[in-house]
Amino acid sequence: xxxxxxxxxxxxxxxxxxxxxxxxxxxxxxxxxxxxxxxxxxxxxxxxxxxxxxxxxxxxxxxxxxxxxxxxxxxxxxxxxxxxxxxxxxxxxxxxxxxxxxxxxxxxxxxxxxxxxxxxxxxxxxxxxxxxxxxxxxxxxxxxxxxxxxxxxxxxxxxxxxxxxxxxxxxxxxxxxxxxxxxxxxxxxxxxxxxxxxxxxxxxxxxxxxxxxxxxxxxxxxxxxxxxxxxxxxxxxxxxxxxxxxxxxxxxxxxxxxxxxxxxxxxxxxxxxxxxxxxxxxxxxxxxxxxxxxxxxxxxxxxxxxxxxxxxxxxxxxxxxxxxxxxxxxxxxxxxxxxxxxxxxxxxxxxxxxxxx
Amino acid sequence: xxxxxxxxxxxxxxxxxxxxxxxxxxxxxxxxxxxxxxxxxxxxxxxxxxxxxxxxxxxxxxxxxxxxxxxxxxxxxxxxxxxxxxxxxxxxxxxxxxxxxxxxxxxxxxxxxxxxxxxxxxxxxxxxxxxxxxxxxxxxxxxxxxxxxxxxxxxxxxxxxxxxxxxxxxxxxxxxxxxxxxxxxxxxxxxxxxxxxxxxxxxxxxxxxxxxxxxxxxxxxxxxxxxxxxxxxxxxxxxxxxxxxxxxxxxxxxxxxxxxxxxxxxxxxxxxxxxxxxxxxxxxxxxxxxxxxxxxxxxxxxxxxxxxxxxxxxxxxxxxxxxxxxxxxxxxxxxxxxxxxxxxxxxxxxxxxxxxxx
Numbered sequence: 001x002x003x004x005x006x007x008x009x010x011x012x013x014x015x016x017x018x019x020x021x022x023x024x025x026x027x028x029x030x031x032x033x034x035x036x037x038x039x040x041x042x043x044x045x046x047x048x049x050x051x052x053x054x055x056x057x058x059x060x061x062x063x064x065x066x067x068x069x070x071x072x073x074x075x076x077x078x079x080x081x082x083x084x085x086x087x088x089x090x091x092x093x094x095x096x097x098x099x100x101x102x103x104x105x106x107x108x109x110x111x112x113x114x115x116x117x118x119x120x121x122x123x124x125x126x127x128x129x130x131x132x133x134x135x136x137x138x139x140x141x142x143x144x145x146x147x148x149x150x151x152x153x154x155x156x157x158x159x160x161x162x163x164x165x166x167x168x169x170x171x172x173x174x175x176x177x178x179x180x181x182x183x184x185x186x187x188x189x190x191x192x193x194x195x196x197x198x199x200x201x202x203x204x205x206x207x208x209x210x211x212x213x214x215x216x217x218x219x220x221x222x223x224x225x226x227x228x229x230x231x232x233x234x235x236x237x238x239x240x241x242x243x244x245x246x247x248x249x250x251x252x253x254x255x256x257x258x259x260x261x262x263x264x265x266x267x268x269x270x271x272x273x274x275x276x277x278x279x280x281x282x283x284x285x286x287x288x289x290x291x292x293x294x295x296x297x298x299x300x301x302x303x304x305x306x307x308x309x310x311x312x313x314x315x316x317x318x319x320x321x322x323x324x325x326x327x328x329x330x331x332x333x334x335x336x337x338x339x340x341x342x343x344x345x346x347x348x349x350x351x352x353x354x355x356x357x
Numbered sequence: 358x359x360x361x362x363x364x365x366x367x368x369x370x371x372x373x374x375x376x377x378x379x380x381x382x383x384x385x386x387x388x389x390x391x392x393x394x395x396x397x398x399x400x401x402x403x404x405x406x407x408x409x410x411x412x413x414x415x416x417x418x419x420x421x422x423x424x425x426x427x428x429x430x431x432x433x434x435x436x437x438x439x440x441x442x443x444x445x446x447x448x449x450x451x452x453x454x455x456x457x458x459x460x461x462x463x464x465x466x467x468x469x470x471x472x473x474x475x476x477x478x479x480x481x482x483x484x485x486x487x488x489x490x491x492x493x494x495x496x497x498x499x500x501x502x503x504x505x506x507x508x509x510x511x512x513x514x515x516x517x518x519x520x521x522x523x524x525x526x527x528x529x530x531x532x533x534x535x536x537x538x539x540x541x542x543x544x545x546x547x548x549x550x551x552x553x554x555x556x557x558x559x560x561x562x563x564x565x566x567x568x569x570x571x572x573x574x575x576x577x578x579x580x581x582x583x584x585x586x587x588x589x590x591x592x593x594x595x596x597x598x599x600x601x602x603x604x605x606x607x608x609x610x611x612x613x614x615x616x617x618x619x620x621x622x623x624x625x626x627x628x629x630x631x632x633x634x635x636x637x638x639x640x641x642x643x644x645x646x647x648x649x650x651x652x653x654x655x656x657x658x659x660x661x662x663x664x665x666x667x668x669x670x671x672x673x674x675x676x677x678x679x680x681x682x683x684x685x686x687x688x689x690x691x692x693x694x695x696x697x698x699x700x701x702x703x704x705x706x707x708x709x710x711x712x713x714x715x
Binding site for chain 1: 394521522523526553554557558560577578581593594595637638639653654655656657658659660661676678679680681682685697
């Protein structure tokens with residue numbers, strides 16, 4: 001097990017070009033030992049490149065990688081003690097489940113009794129104990145994926161288990177069970193788990209900390225609640241949450257935000273902020289409905305009212321803006337032109353698409 | 358104009374693909390087939406399209422027996438889960454294909470295709486190859502091709518299920534607008550989905566299918582508010598409604614030795630005995646004065662947090678409309694909004710609902 005550190009790591013696949021295009025822009029980041037991380041972003045955002053640098057399949061064109069303060073940038077994959085789980089289960093079809101799990105230990109010359117103890121222990125937690133003597137070939141996709149994972153778990157020297165979209169081939173019902181299993185394993189073995197996905201739900205459910213990537217850059221790294229409440233860029237504000245955050249261009253006047261005909265107060269001193277590239281955002285979940293004007297309220301007209309079962313989503317209009325509001329299904333709407341209260345602590349302010357803290 | 362399926366049954370092996378499916382579809386309406394995988398949604402669509410045989414039953418369209426009409430003569434268009442297009446043709450030719458088959462005049466084809474391209478938002482993509490498109494764009498092409506056919510019956514089989522989460526969310530509303538704006542007094546629209554949220558948003562008539570059988574049908578609101586049995590309550594809500602076994606004794610609802618409460622007003626004249634009590638995840642709240650529960654796991658979906666909780670053998674899911682961090686094995690206090698309690702009998706049939714029952 002190890003702490004993993006990237007110092008100024010960047011990668012371009014074509015260094016000979018005059019202005020190399022980075023698949024991954026230089027950045028520094030550390031992964032704590034025993035943490036549960038997700039790399040989240042649309043396809044082509046650089047997350048697989050980052051994973052390959054960690055496992056050693058790609059040597060970064062810039063910067064250094066450290067495992068427990070040891071520089072391993074040029075160390076080969078085999079010597080890194082990284083286990084990987086891919087989208088599709090990788091198993092030895094001709095071997096039994098037991099031999100599949102024992103394989104990494106046999107390769108490292110562990111003795112029979114050590115192997116037996118470890119394999120039995122891991123099989124137990126993965127609910128594979130009753131299948132140990134069976135051929136691996138006949139198992140279901142999720143059981144096979146558990147074997148791929150188990151081969152990482154039998155080794156105590158593993159620095160981290162890297163998983164690239166590991167639940168793609170798994171049925172929705174089983175996904176839930178497997179995610180739960182992964183968390184259980186993480187708390188039992190304290191193995192660092194790094195999970196790559198484009199699915200925000202999977203990332204948010206699985207990880208303690210999510211690294212959001214877009215076009216080769218890390219745009220935010222934080223806990224799910226942080227990404228939801230204080231998205232650091234307008235991209236994260238759109239990408240995280242359903243619906244996306246309401247975001248509008250705005251300007252500043254007399255320490256207040258000006259949004260069309262409305263003025264909004266915010267918990268910030270706006271003196272130092274230039275208002276050219278300014279946007280203000282608020283989540284649908286944090287907006288309240290009111291009959292009367294109050295601080296930070298705007299008068300709107302309800303355009304559509306969609307019943308989603310768990311909640312009702314109102315789409316409202318004011319000036320040329322459209323704003324989405326989530327309300328409880330049993331909340332009564334007394335007027336078609338209500339006031340919306342935008343609590344000032346819930347407003348996020350963006351300058352050049354970046355959050356002002 | 359009407360499409361009627363009468364007693365459709367198909368049982369190729371042990372399990373029913375379709376089991377006595379009798380339905381009536383009217384023109385100008387949107388119908389959502391809602392059910393889990395293998396519930397018979399795709400089977401029903403394929404049967405209507407003529408792509409799957411049946412053992413018994415009839416399909417009648419515009420008062421004529423549909424089953425004797427071969428696939429290519431049926432006035433049906435279908436969009437599949439997989440992005441199915443002609444890989445060797447560009448976007449324009451993909452959409453024009455069914456019109457060329459009909460030997461339509463070139464100038465008419467150009468008109469029709471450009472209208473469809475505009476509608477599905479592919480303006481400027483006419484010359485692109487299919488492989489150069491994203492999944493969402495490929496599905497737009499398939500939808501456009503089904504629209505130009507101006508078929509009287511349009512079938513959509515989970516068209517968004519294979520897209521990324523965010524894209525699916527973006528396209529849901531857009532696809533709904535495209536297909537409903539095209540829906541005329543001359544067409545019938547069937548949309549298959551496994552997702553209760555999508556079915557609610559489409560806001561048409563919902564037909565709940567399970568193991569090839571119709572469990573319930575009605576408007577989205579009716580089916581959601583008054584599920585006729587426990588199975589329907591599970592299929593029509595995500596997370597599924599909490600179903601808790603308990604009993605009624607001396608004017609109290611008893612779920613276990615700790616969790617007990619007064620019988621709410623809408624549950625009238627109920628006899629003592631054992632029942633299944635239903636409460637939606639969205640009808641429970643965190644409450645300092647509530648019952649103690651342990652957190653098993655917190656799942657996040659979109660902006661929602663699903664808290665999976667237990668107290669002894671009582672398992673409950675509670676929904677919070679925001680993203681919050683919770684740790685496994687932490688304790689929380691929760692309460693039930695009893696005005697929203699459902700009661701089902703021992704067989705799982707609905708006895709009392711918080712909403713007016715028809």
